Amino acid sequence: MEVTIAERQHLNKRKKIGKILEEKGSGICPIHDFLIHFANKWSMLVILNLGFSGKSRFNALKQRTTGISQRMLTVTLRALEEDGLISRKVFAEIPPRVEYELTTLGKSLLDVMTLMGEWASRHEAEIQRARKAFHKGR
Amino acid sequence: MEVTIAERQHLNKRKKIGKILEEKGSGICPIHDFLIHFANKWSMLVILNLGFSGKSRFNALKQRTTGISQRMLTVTLRALEEDGLISRKVFAEIPPRVEYELTTLGKSLLDVMTLMGEWASRHEAEIQRARKAFHKGR
DNA sequence: CGGTATCCTTGGAGATACTG
DNA sequence: CAGTATCTCCAAGGATACCG
Numbered sequence: 001m002e003v004t005i006a007e008r009q010h011l012n013k014r015k016k017i018g019k020i021l022e023e024k025g026s027g028i029c030p031i032h033d034f035l036i037h038f039a040n041k042w043s044m045l046v047i048l049n050l051g052f053s054g055k056s057r058f059n060a061l062k063q064r065t066t067g068i069s070q071r072m073l074t075v076t077l078r079a080l081e082e083d084g085l086i087s088r089k090v091f092a093e094i095p096p097r098v099e100y101e102l103t104t105l106g107k108s109l110l111d112v113m114t115l116m117g118e119w120a121s122r123h124e125a126e127i128q129r130a131r132k133a134f135h136k137g138r
Numbered sequence: 139m140e141v142t143i144a145e146r147q148h149l150n151k152r153k154k155i156g157k158i159l160e161e162k163g164s165g166i167c168p169i170h171d172f173l174i175h176f177a178n179k180w181s182m183l184v185i186l187n188l189g190f191s192g193k194s195r196f197n198a199l200k201q202r203t204t205g206i207s208q209r210m211l212t213v214t215l216r217a218l219e220e221d222g223l224i225s226r227k228v229f230a231e232i233p234p235r236v237e238y239e240l241t242t243l244g245k246s247l248l249d250v251m252t253l254m255g256e257w258a259s260r261h262e263a264e265i266q267r268a269r270k271a272f273h274k275g276r
Numbered sequence: 277c278g279g280t281a282t283c284c285t286t287g288g289a290g291a292t293a294c295t296g
Numbered sequence: 297c298a299g300t301a302t303c304t305c306c307a308a309g310g311a312t313a314c315c316g
Contacts (some may be wrong), residue, residue, distance in 0.1 A: 011232055013252065017190040020255035025188035028198040031186070032179065038307055039177040041170065042309095048169070059277055074279065084268025095277045096316085112257045114151065117158035118146055118248045120172035130222025151315050207290055212299065233297045234296085264277095 037083060042068060042076045044113055047102070050086060051110040055101040085109060175221060180206060180214045182251055188224060189248040193239040223233060231276070 003011075038044065042065075047096050049057065049064050056064075061126060062073050078102060080086045085106035091097040141149075158169050176182065180203075186196065187202050194202075200211050215238060218224045223244035229235040240248060 013249075016192060016228060016252050016256065017186055019236070019247075020252070020259065021186055021190060030258040031182070031255040031261070032260045034254065035177070035179045037184055038172070038177075039254075040184070041173045041177075044169070044173055044177070048155055048159055052152060053163075062278095065183060070279075071311090072309065077310085082269055082272045083265050084272070091280095093277095096279085098278065105261060105268070109257060109263070110155075112254055114154050114158070115253060116172065116177075117249055118154065119170045119247060120169050121158065123246070124171070127221050131220055134220045134222070173316085200298095207289090208299075210289065213289090228298095231297095232296095236298065 037079065037111065038085075041071055043080060046073070046076050046080065047106060047110055047113060048117070049083065050102050050105065051113075055099050056098070061100060077134050080106070088138060175217065175256065176223075176247065180210055181218060184211070184214050185223065185244060185248055185251060186255070188238060189245065189251075190241050193237050196236050196238070199238060218244070 038047075045065050045068070046061065049061060053060070053064065054096075058073070058077075061077075062070065065073065076090070077086065081088050084103060087101050089099045089101075091099070091122060120126050145206050154224065174184075182254070183203050183206070184199065187199060196211070196215075197243060199215075200206060200263070203211065205212075215224065215226070220224050224244065225241050227237045227239075
């Protein structure tokens with residue numbers, strides 16, 4: 001029985017994808033859960049910005065995260081804190097000071113997001129071309 | 139001047155993130171665009187399912203993508219086709235037959251998604267624990 | 277400074293019915 | 297079979313105002 005390297009790679013990938021999808025029926029799918037919580041604009045942008053700047057304060061983060069409203073920053077930060085991706089440290093001072101930072105878990109997600117970002121940059125032009133071709137062909 | 143390996147790695151990461159975020163100001167941010175188009179439940183699920191099953195027909199895909207409505211499957215498929223991630227082949231038969239398949243571009247995104255899925259599986263328990271801890275502490 | 281609380285709008289998405 | 301076309305509803309999220 002002969003199997004080429006390409007075929008083996010493909011089978012290996014297939015297996016991985018199957019594993020990701022399989023729990024779907026049983027109620028909770030890890031990737032589904034992942035998507036709901038982290039695969040949205042603000043969560044990703046906040047994680048990327050925190051990863052870039054390290055520890056930072058509420059308003060600094062708001063400044064850097066272009067377009068986010070105060071409400072959405074608060075909501076997003078709370079959700080990420082709840083999931084253990086960021087830490088929140090409150091200093092008992094006046095005026096108050098609060099510092100946010102990625103946890104170890106958050107940093108590991110940052111690595112994955114970086115890959116996504118790189119994919120996006122790398123294929124941006126290709127996607128643009130595809131869109132134009134699509135619109136011409138109708 | 140001494141720089142540890144860890145420091146160098148960190149600086150390298152920071153640079154990459156900066157690159158992803160930088161175009162933000164200038165109007166179009168690749169990652170933002172990416173998020174809008176692909177970082178949603180249905181797009182990701184459809185890509186994963188197409189990656190798993192290879193070429194497949196509309197209703198077959200609908201069956202496998204648990205919970206998706208006919209409308210959302212159509213909408214999602216069109217969007218992915220527009221972006222050049224999947225191909226759509228119509229056969230002039232009665233009853234009609236349409237086959238969807240990931241393009242090369244789509245397959246490259248699949249790899250990134252697989253990584254996300256693996257991250258989600260690997261850290262699922264940790265996230266659950268963090269959530270419980272968060273709710274106890276209030 | 278770093279948030280809540282409230283109101284209000286919009287569009288994402290389900291349900292249903294129809295069609296080439 | 298593989299879609300459109302409508303109607304509808306709900307909740308994500310912006311704007312604004314207030315608070316410890």
